[in-house]
Amino acid sequence: MLVAIDCIIFGFDGNRLKLLLIKRGFEPQRGRWSLMGGFVTPDENLNQAAARILKQLTGLTDIYLEQLSAFGERFRDPSERTISVAYFSLIDINQYKEQINHEYSAEWFPLKQLPPVIFDHKEMIEMAKEKLRYKAAFHPVLFELLPEKFTIPQLQTLYEDVYNKILDKGNFSRKILSTALLIKQKDKEKNGSKKGAFYYKLDKRKYQMKFNSFLNFIPSQKIEKST
Amino acid sequence: MLVAIDCIIFGFDGNRLKLLLIKRGFEPQRGRWSLMGGFVTPDENLNQAAARILKQLTGLTDIYLEQLSAFGERFRDPSERTISVAYFSLIDINQYKEQINHEYSAEWFPLKQLPPVIFDHKEMIEMAKEKLRYKAAFHPVLFELLPEKFTIPQLQTLYEDVYNKILDKGNFSRKILSTALLIKQKDKEKNGSKKGAFYYKLDKRKYQMKFNSFLNFIPSQKIEKST
């Protein structure tokens, strides 16, 4: 049996959550969209394989990477029996831009406008979306998608896109600040508004410490965002 | 590469949460304790393989079974490169008693008094415990461990053991009943006390419907249970 890895790669462009797909350059299914993947080699464990594959495409290391699930339907890959271990990863889309490997003709797609993908990759993507929502409800994991400096309204846009909800800015900002994970900067971002919004940085130490405690980021607000 | 399955099997004896381990009857590591496992065959997918292996040992079908994670350290099995997909399952310990397959010399161990186990099984067990706590905090999954008829104090004992917390009986009973997942029976269980506690059954329909919504079973009570 072959053992493969597939990576579901999330990014956030400041407006919408996106997924990085590659156009397959080889048979079978050449020319169709697919997750970035590869086979596990004898000299690496699963996490190492996932990190290697992610680096091949994005050039990035030290990325948030978490195992999602193993997929093993008998004919998921019609040509050969393959078990795939899917990983999901969150990257800062701006860092990616500088490092991208152009061999793969990769492209970012908004989560709500994905093209058809090969094999069971659709299922993997759905599961990853679900897991991201789940995880982000209790752990400050969405910060992994943002650049080093960001504003609270930017963060709010991210949450709104992940949960498809419109959030109250007042309540949102208080909830985030109450976690004490953010360090206020002196400067403001002035593109989004006339007043400008203060930049914040993540307090890395507290972030690590509190990552696994149960914080409450569940957006309980009722209003659905229109797509 | 070989692809195996390992099953972390939880049961509840009315008092403590337990794990079902088998004594390995073959080399390597004959005679040592281990999770129940087996290899994935070409004609089955991963879930089917897990269900088959679970049935081999317990005789049970239609069991709560969920994929935990794939484990793939290079030398996790020293004799051959093997990827193992771990599943965790929750069974009614009483049903098990009637069906057990004695070929495997299996034994229930309290979670807090596990013997040494082979390979990376300890790691799998720890992850399964963690996941059970996580899942049970939001989803009514612990009902899977109980017989068809059970009392609220029995359920409370289970939660107390899972979270190592002493819970307030009044608040616990109200919280559980507020989910409206239980149907009160006419008869009482009279062993636990003189007054006796009413039996309840799970409302299967509502249970299925509400399983994936976020209920709140987190025990926020502060008092740690002494072990």
Place this chain on the structure above:
DNA sequence: TCAAAAGTGTTGTCCTTACACCCATGT
């Protein structure tokens, strides 16, 4: 001066905790 977005204040509602108390019954 006005519009637009950032951010603060305020209030009512709901949920939860802690704990007092009542209930049913076997010995």
Place this chain on the structure above:
DNA sequence: ACATGGGTGTAAGGACAACACTTTTGA
């Protein structure tokens, strides 16, 4: 009758959604 656990009542405190309001600044 009384001890034992089952179960209900209740008051204080906290969290949160909703929304009114103030602030800042570019045009």
